[in-house]
Amino acid sequence: LRMVANPKFHRSLVNKIPSVHLSTSGLTGRHFAAYSRLSLTRLFSTADVGKKNAREKAKNEVRDRNMRYREASSSAKGAALFALKVSVCPILREELHLNGREKRGRVFVQSDSYESTTLQGLKNELHSFFRALKKSTYVLSAQLPVVNEDGEMVLNNEMIGDGKLNCDIVSDEDVVKVFQDAVGFYEATLESDESKSIARPTILLHVSKDPNAPPPPPPPAYLEDMPDPAQSLHMTMLSFYSFPPGLIQDVEEFSLSLRRAWKPFNALGRIYVAEEGVNAQMSVPTSVLENFKACCFSIPELGEYMENGLNIDPVPISSEEFFHGERPPPFKNLHIRPRSQIVADGLTQPLDWQRAGNDLPPLEWHKKLQAEEPPILLDCRNSYETGVGKFVNAEPLNTETFKDTWDILKERLKDVPRDKEVMTYCTGGIRCVKVGAYLEQELGFKNVSRLAGGIIGYDRTLEKEREKKEENLGLEDAGDLESLFHGTNYVFDGRVGRQITDHQLGECVTCGNATHLLSNCANTACHRRMVQCSVCLTGFNGCCSTSCQNRFVNSLARSKRTLSSGVEIGGEGGEEVKSSGEIDFDPAVFDDVQEYSAEHSSGAPALYDAIQRNTERYLPTGAHMTSGGVQGRLLASLASMARRGRVLEVGTFTGYATCAFAEGVAGGCGDGGGFVLTLERDKLACGVARHHIRALGKGGTGEGGAEVAELLDDKIVAELGEGAEDETRLEGGVRVVSRKCNDALAVLEDMAEQRVEGGAFDLVFVDADKTRLLDYVECCLGSDKLLRRGGSILVDNVLWKGAVVSTEEGEEGETKQTRRKRKLARIMHKFNEKIQTDLRAEVVLLPLRDGLSIIRKL
Numbered sequence: 001l002r003m004v005a006n007p008k009f010h011r012s013l014v015n016k017i018p019s020v021h022l023s024t025s026g027l028t029g030r031h032f033a034a035y036s037r038l039s040l041t042r043l044f045s046t047a048d049v050g051k052k053n054a055r056e057k058a059k060n061e062v063r064d065r066n067m068r069y070r071e072a073s074s075s076a077k078g079a080a081l082f083a084l085k086v087s088v089c090p091i092l093r094e095e096l097h098l099n100g101r102e103k104r105g106r107v108f109v110q111s112d113s114y115e116s117t118t119l120q121g122l123k124n125e126l127h128s129f130f131r132a133l134k135k136s137t138y139v140l141s142a143q144l145p146v147v148n149e150d151g152e153m154v155l156n157n158e159m160i161g162d163g164k165l166n167c168d169i170v171s172d173e174d175v176v177k178v179f180q181d182a183v184g185f186y187e188a189t190l191e192s193d194e195s196k197s198i199a200r201p202t203i204l205l206h207v208s209k210d211p212n213a214p215p216p217p218p219p220p221a222y223l224e225d226m227p228d229p230a231q232s233l234h235m236t237m238l239s240f241y242s243f244p245p246g247l248i249q250d251v252e253e254f255s256l257s258l259r260r261a262w263k264p265f266n267a268l269g270r271i272y273v274a275e276e277g278v279n280a281q282m283s284v285p286t287s288v289l290e291n292f293k294a295c296c297f298s299i300p301e302l303g304e305y306m307e308n309g310l311n312i313d314p315v316p317i318s319s320e321e322f323f324h325g326e327r328p329p330p331f332k333n334l335h336i337r338p339r340s341q342i343v344a345d346g347l348t349q350p351l352d353w354q355r356a357g358n359d360l361p362p363l364e365w366h367k368k369l370q371a372e373e374p375p376i377l378l379d380c381r382n383s384y385e386t387g388v389g390k391f392v393n394a395e396p397l398n399t400e401t402f403k404d405t406w407d408i409l410k411e412r413l414k415d416v417p418r419d420k421e422v423m424t425y426c427t428g429g430i431r432c433v434k435v436g437a438y439l440e441q442e443l444g445f446k447n448v449s450r451l452a453g454g455i456i457g458y459d460r461t462l463e464k465e466r467e468k469k470e471e472n473l474g475l476e477d478a479g480d481l482e483s484l485f486h487g488t489n490y491v492f493d494g495r496v497g498r499q500i501t502d503h504q505l506g507e508c509v510t511c512g513n514a515t516h517l518l519s520n521c522a523n524t525a526c527h528r529r530m531v532q533c534s535v536c537l538t539g540f541n542g543c544c545s546t547s548c549q550n551r552f553v554n555s556l557a558r559s560k561r562t563l564s565s566g567v568e569i570g571g572e573g574g575e576e577v578k579s580s581g582e583i584d585f586d587p588a589v590f591d592d593v594q595e596y597s598a599e600h601s602s603g604a605p606a607l608y609d610a611i612q613r614n615t616e617r618y619l620p621t622g623a624h625m626t627s628g629g630v631q632g633r634l635l636a637s638l639a640s641m642a643r644r645g646r647v648l649e650v651g652t653f654t655g656y657a658t659c660a661f662a663e664g665v666a667g668g669c670g671d672g673g674g675f676v677l678t679l680e681r682d683k684l685a686c687g688v689a690r691h692h693i694r695a696l697g698k699g700g701t702g703e704g705g706a707e708v709a710e711l712l713d714d715k716i717v718a719e720l721g722e723g724a725e726d727e728t729r730l731e732g733g734v735r736v737v738s739r740k741c742n743d744a745l746a747v748l749e750d751m752a753e754q755r756v757e758g759g760a761f762d763l764v765f766v767d768a769d770k771t772r773l774l775d776y777v778e779c780c781l782g783s784d785k786l787l788r789r790g791g792s793i794l795v796d797n798v799l800w801k802g803a804v805v806s807t808e809e810g811e812e813g814e815t816k817q818t819r820r821k822r823k824l825a826r827i828m829h830k831f832n833e834k835i836q837t838d839l840r841a842e843v844v845l846l847p848l849r850d851g852l853s854i855i856r857k858l
């Protein structure tokens, strides 16, 4: 991983791959090099592979193979490789819903291979490119290309329509003959006029519907007479999970099949699929709910293995409220995501999820909790969930994430006799399957029970029983039906929490009063989940702090201005774009000049190598985000020139640039009172950065500092609340303060209003969310309280991997990533244009690495 995260390594490999000019497919050598790099990333990054859907993966494999073939054939023309120009008839295109790429395409086949000598081999080859054909009965026919008077090959077989080409392929012999004929034809063109000959034997292959194929199967019974889901006046929320004992063999294929099966219902939701099972939170149009249930029960991997069936919310939401109500819709799309686990547990070995204690129906659970000698009752949710609601007498495990569960359980239960009854519960029951399995199989408890359907199931059952009681229908003896769960149940969709009783167990984040209300901060860049009372919710405009409130109110005003003036600025999304790790770079930008300048700049001291290593170990997907060697040296130099040695960094990440700034300030600051403030929203990054800054404080930038930095262990993430600060003093009195904040822009806007303690900054490094660069820079240019006149702003990534140079519309069929890259490049380009014409500043855009702008405030 360390090698892969290192651009030098990529470059060296990319440079070693011969680049080919493939004009027929529109691919240039440069694309090929970039593509090769993507393949490398794919090869090394198993997490990425896991995320790709099956179709994409198969297509990539074939493309990879074709690339190799083309590469081979570019040096050696001839009969070693055949080109098959494949087309699919319109009937099959429609029946199989083939997309643009699958309607026609080119496949390369080696001579004397299984594919070029047998019908099955040939078909397998076609299936890997045209996956949908696997499910169809079709016939193949072939033809040799026609060479026109100018010696050009006429490959246009569009005119075939539903018909066939002149040679049927129904047996291995037919395959052999067609390939032999293709060689003969190729050799004949060579002999007649080599300059006009074709590059390799070529065959036109047509796939048409088999006229004798049996009719397609009738639609499943559950779709018969189904009402139109689009007309449903209500939406129903539901959830379910399953741990099928036979596991899910092909996760990606199964995810696709779920999407196909659920498409007719207009279902929405978030579904995780892994080998171990399925975990779904969904909303379904109420009018087709019964059909949807029947569909789910007909799928073997769900069916009887859906523990407690489907957990259905008894109160449907009107479609109007669902889609256009005050709150955002719980789900906007149907996301079916292949995952390595449906609940990430952090266990080294998977357990047998079928042996996970007993499922206790809610009414039995309710009775048991009223018993005189209650058993051990464990709340297996995280602390933010248990903070607003739990069963009376339950012990919260107080985990930050589910992965913390195992150590806490071991410690809590170490002296408990193994035959003591242990009861566990969670939101919907899924986490308790894993906890139950662990208690039984790893800790040896013999009497484990789990609340079937979790708190959601318990709440619904009690509600139903109460209704029954009211209607005086035969009521089971359930004792008192008052809920023993007190407070609010945290749920994982747009609703955030459901209040079960009036108990106010939470503490308002802004005033500290008791409350049951849960929400997410309205400042979208912060969006933290929070407990906030109704008074503060209104008073703070739905935000968690005054900083976020200012940011939120300002951005509302700005978006109004934007709408009326038609000028696009920044964008409220504030998405962190640099960390996606999926954006490829244009290798042409990383040319020899960059290499040369790196080789002829001073190397970074040892501490920085240790920082980079730790980053690659603890935050590998973002390891490319650190400033790195040459830029780090430049930042240190610039900081050393800062008049009063006061530097603000926006986006600490793991502290690479922070240490460079601190180093520079310490080495250059005139009055000895240097100060570096760095802001970061990510807890883990903050924890790692603090360790590095302390290492700098203890051992300096050399080997001593590197040794301390290397002592980083897994317990780096401190519980960091909004505004939590950590201060390190360097020799010579320079103060380095790392502050955890939810949204750095809100903090800057605050500082721009008030006086910054100790005076304005000399230098501000803007290196956080890239879509709001103008907002950050505006804060600095607009307020002398934040950045003094004559001071500078540094903005990173202004060349956006070279993509700013050309931001026109992309080719048809470009991927989501390239579209996103183009969109971001346009934002960056607009930023560069706008800042260049700003009369308050002078700009130098350095083509260093990914582009660094130095903006001097006039």
Ligand SMILES: C[S@@+](CC[C@H](N)C(=O)[O-])C[C@H]1O[C@@H](n2cnc3c(N)ncnc32)[C@H](O)[C@@H]1O
Residues within 6 Å of the ligand: 525, 574, 576, 578, 625, 626, 627, 628, 649, 650, 651, 652, 653, 654, 655, 656, 657, 658, 679, 680, 681, 682, 685, 741, 742, 743, 744, 745, 767, 768, 769
């Ligand atoms: C490119 S990295 C910073 C790299 C660092 N300056 C360096 O040179 O080593 C960007 C960091 O900004 C943080 N970030 C993004 N948006 C933020 C925001 N609105 N508030 C605070 N931090 C943010 C991300 O979590 C990420 O760690």
